[in-house]
Amino acid sequence: MLATGNAEQLGLSIDYCEQHFDIIDGIVVIFGTPGLAPVFDVYELLFQKMQQCSKPIYPVLPSLTTAAREVEAFLSHGTINFPDEVQLGRALALVFGTEPPAGEPSLPGGMDMEAIGQVIGKSSEGYLPAQKIQEILDAAGIPRVREMLAREESSLHSHAHQTGYPLVMKVLGPVHKSDVGGVVLGIDNDIDLMEHFGRLMKIKGATGVLLQPMLEGIELFLGAKFEPGFGHIILCGLGGIYVEVLQDTAIGLAPLSGTEAARMIRSLKGYKMLEGMRGQPGINIAAFEEILVRLSQVLCHNEQIVELDLNPLMGRGDQLLVVDSRIRIQQV
Numbered sequence: 268m269l270a271t272g273n274a275e276q277l278g279l280s281i282d283y284c285e286q287h288f289d290i291i292d293g294i295v296v297i298f299g300t301p302g303l304a305p306v307f308d309v310y311e312l313l314f315q316k317m318q319q320c321s322k323p324i325y326p327v328l329p330s331l332t333t334a335a336r337e338v339e340a341f342l343s344h345g346t347i348n349f350p351d352e353v354q355l356g357r358a359l360a361l362v363f364g365t366e367p368p369a370g371e372p373s374l375p376g377g378m379d380m381e382a383i384g385q386v387i388g389k390s391s392e393g394y395l396p397a398q399k400i401q402e403i404l405d406a407a408g409i410p411r412v413r414e415m416l417a418r419e420e421s422s423l424h425s426h427a428h429q430t431g432y433p434l435v436m437k438v439l440g441p442v443h444k445s446d447v448g449g450v451v452l453g454i455d456n457d458i459d460l461m462e463h464f465g466r467l468m469k470i471k472g473a474t475g476v477l478l479q480p481m482l483e484g485i486e487l488f489l490g491a492k493f494e495p496g497f498g499h500i501i502l503c504g505l506g507g508i509y510v511e512v513l514q515d516t517a518i519g520l521a522p523l524s525g526t527e528a529a530r531m532i533r534s535l536k537g538y539k540m541l542e543g544m545r546g547q548p549g550i551n552i553a554a555f556e557e558i559l560v561r562l563s564q565v566l567c568h569n570e571q572i573v574e575l576d577l578n579p580l581m582g583r584g585d586q587l588l589v590v591d592s593r594i595r596i597q598q599v
Contacts, residue, residue: 268298274308281316281324293323297352302333310334310341317346325359327352372524375561379406380568387571387596394442395594397477404589407565409558411589412482412581418475420464426478427460433481435590436463440472442593447471453481482590484583485540485550488516489559491566491575499566503559505537506579513537521563528559541582550582558587571596 268277277298284294296313300306310328317324327349328338342348349355374380383406386399395403397414404411415426416439427434438449447470451463467476486506491499501523504516517531532538532555543549558580566572574595581590 268296270300272298272309274306274312277309278312278316281313281320285320285322291322293325294320295325295327295352295355297327297329299328299330300334300337302330306334306337307340310337314341314344314346325349325355327355366527366530369524369526372522372527372560372563374564375408375557377408378561378564380564382406383565383569387569390596392597393595395596397439400592400594403565403594404592407561409561409577409589410554410587411592412479415478416475417464417478420461423460423464423476424457427454427457430478430480432456435479435481436460436467437477437479437591438467438470438473439475439477441470444591449473479590482581482583482588484548484581484586486579487550487555487582487587488579489562489575489577491521491562491572493566493570493573499563499570499572501531501559501563501566503531503555504535505540509537510578519559519563522567523560523563525556525560528556528563531559532556548584551585551587554585554587555580555582571598573597 268280277296281294281296284291298309298313313324313326317326326341326346328334328341329350331338331350338348349358383403386402386406390399397416401411401414415430417423417426433453433455436451436454437444438447441447441449444450449467449470451467454460454463464476467473486509488502488504488506488510490502493499499521501519501521502516503519504510509515513536515536517534519527519531523531532541532552535541540547541550541552541555562577566575572594574593576593577589577591579590581588
């Protein structure tokens with residue numbers, strides 16, 4: 268409608284589209300104003316029609332400056348607004364191109380939800396310590412690399428030889444280990460082991476050092492974030508530079524079925540790498556799908572998890588293991 272239109276004319280136009288245009292499935296209302304007079308009545312009528320009409324109404328209200336207060340009042344009803352029709356077109360295209368939900372997924376076998384709930388319920392708000400994250404992953408049936416914790420030099424050598432060289436050392440305590448130089452790769456002798464242990468323990472907040480076997484393969488990434496009133500958003504993709512630079516990720520909403528997990532993985536630009544190419548081994552894609560499903564069930568049953576990162580998962584052949592993880596909880 269032109270900016271000279273009023274509430275009565277808008278109502279007549281919407282009613283005509285609703286009652287006489289049988290061949291349309293929805294109504295896009297584009298209404299702007301030069302700001303010469305208040306248009307609260309126009310936007311209030313639009314809200315009422317959105318509640319009454321059988322056809323969906325999509326408001327495009329571009330006058331974010333000249334009708335700022337009116338748009339704010341309109342949005343306060345819990346409605347949405349597309350400032351221009353291009354955004355609406357892109358949103359509709361995404362909805363149209365999205366596969367329908369695959370149905371309510373069943374709980375995979377070997378998951379101890381009670382144990383997971385107890386770990387989270389007894390934890391303080393914030394980032395969980397490594398041991399509790401390990402307990403959650405084990406109870407969920409999500410495979411992880413085996414870690415050994417050294418807090419003093421007396422246990423360092425025995426743990427290192429049980430883990431085997433080459434190994435990875437990670438400082439325990441600081442949340443962002445890489446930012447403080449808290450990760451050392453490829454340790455292959457006792458001298459370097461002792462030297463790096465001393466340096467890592469001097470990092471502010473350090474409480475110990477985790478020892479892990481050095482793994483090779485394709486780095487993968489899993490992440491999740493809780494959106495109040497909406498649920499957990501799950502991301503998956505290739506890890507390392509692929510998630511940081513190329514941003515090759517797929518997004519899903521928990522809970523995920525096996526079909527939905529497979530769809531997410533196959534949508535990745537780097538999917539061919541996961542299959543294996545040019546003589547390089549791929550990963551067990553079915554195992555990756557199962558981890559996605561198991562993770563989504565953990566999230567659905569525990570809304571206290573507000574942030575989660577499994578990065579990287581290291582995949583090579585049939586082996587797929589979580590190498591590093593971070594979980595933040597907020598008690599509800």
